[in-house]
């Protein structure tokens with residue numbers, strides 16, 4: 001019960017910050033339209049909507065990293081988290097409390113982008129539903145990164161790290177260009193990180209290639225478990241000192 | 242009853258709290274004094290279960306708080322030295338949220354929040370986001386959040402810091418009204434506050450508890466006319482020894 005009260009507080013805290021909403025929901029849509037317009041003027045298919053949409057939705061999740069990281073960083077920086085640590089909330093309540101409210105935000109991001117993408121010609125069918133589920137799983141990876149950053153850094157530092165993180169997710173994930181175009185070491189590095197796998201899983205889901213989803217999704221989930229695990233261990237350590 | 246036994250906390254080389262032993266009666270109003278860095282906040286953090294002591298134990302009603310920390314925390318609440326409120330929640334939401342995480346149901350939380358806003362003169366700002374309040378009003382909210390769970394033991398770390406003269410007096414009256422109903426442990430740098438409120442005083446210096454007793458006891462013991470003179474004498478004496 002307590003975890004739900006805490007989750008509700010955290011959601012209010014994020015949604016009442018209008019700037020975060022503008023970026024989290026607005027930017028992916030702007031990008032979607034921008035690249036679709038560019039595609040119209042390109043002689044070859046680079047930014048077709050069925051490749052573009054999954055990538056941009058995953059890219060939009062990097063704002064979940066920002067939101068959750070900033071919130072946790074801010075709570076740690078102010079005495080608010082100290083007040084909570086003195087309350088009977090348990091470690092489990094913190095994890096649920098910071099993770100849960102991000103999921104409806106992720107879902108909303110997905111839906112808003114899907115609506116925009118369907119205006120741009122992305123068909124909506126049973127694959128889209130599968131894609132929503134896959135994307136929600138992927139969103140947890142980005143939330144975990146946020147919780148890790150928020151556990152380690154202050155909210156101001158999280159802002160700086162986000163600038164780096166958002167570029168990593170943009171360029172090392174194959175959102176804007178196929179990684180095969182470059183190949184070599186660059187591609188190898190990309191596939192050591194989870195972001196390209198996340199985009200691959202999302203693309204496969206939209207295309208209905210169920211068998212292609214699992215391999216990529218497995219890497220994403222593996223990363224999620226590890227990142228979240230590290231965040232929890234460090235958070236618990238900080239909770240006690 | 243709270244029994245503090247040989248409580249010690251070191252941060253690396255620095256000993257913040259040094260073998261502090263003390264008993265505080267149920268319903269007692271206890272004031273902890275000391276210069277900056279004396280170890281007051283660290284002591285409060287350990288008793289409230291926020292920091293694990295390097296050594297020593299804290300026993301409440303015959304049970305070490307570390308044997309069931311969760312349960313012990315339910316009995317206590319704290320107003321931290323720095324104001325601690327959720328910035329984007331309204332005054333009312335902050336209070337209700339605190340009540341809920343201490344286990345009150347929705348209706349109780351609403352009723353308790355209303356009472357607290359009345360008591361701390363926050364009713365007309367009920368819907369204002371905490372971050373839009375002045376520093377002093379945030380402070381009052383922060384203290385009200387410590388009181389809303391009806392704790393058996395409440396820690397107030399420099400509660401009147403930043404309050405205007407009237408708000409300080411109002412808080413004193415609230416605290417006087419609560420006297421005997423809950424154990425109150427307060428730190429402050431305002432000695433008149435101690436004289437107006439506290440049953441007993443402890444003066445800390447360099448992590449050690451150097452003087453303990455009622456204000457009158459201490460005046461007599463140190464042969465001084467005011468608590469301020471006692472305080473200066475206790476902290477000075479130690480300076481020479483160190």
Ligand SMILES: Nc1ncnc2c1ncn2[C@@H]1O[C@H](COP(=O)(O)OP(=O)(O)OP(=O)(O)O)[C@@H](O)[C@H]1O
Pocket residue numbers: 252255256257275276277278279280281282283284322
């Ligand atoms: N987390 C920490 N890490 C290292 N040193 C610490 C930590 N917390 C407190 N200290 C040190 O412990 C000592 C006591 O600090 P504490 O905050 O308890 O003092 P205080 O009596 O509350 O002072 P003030 O009146 O300024 O609030 C100080 O020397 C402080 O630097």
Ligand SMILES: [Mg+2]
Pocket residue numbers: 281282283322398
């Ligand atoms: Mg202090």
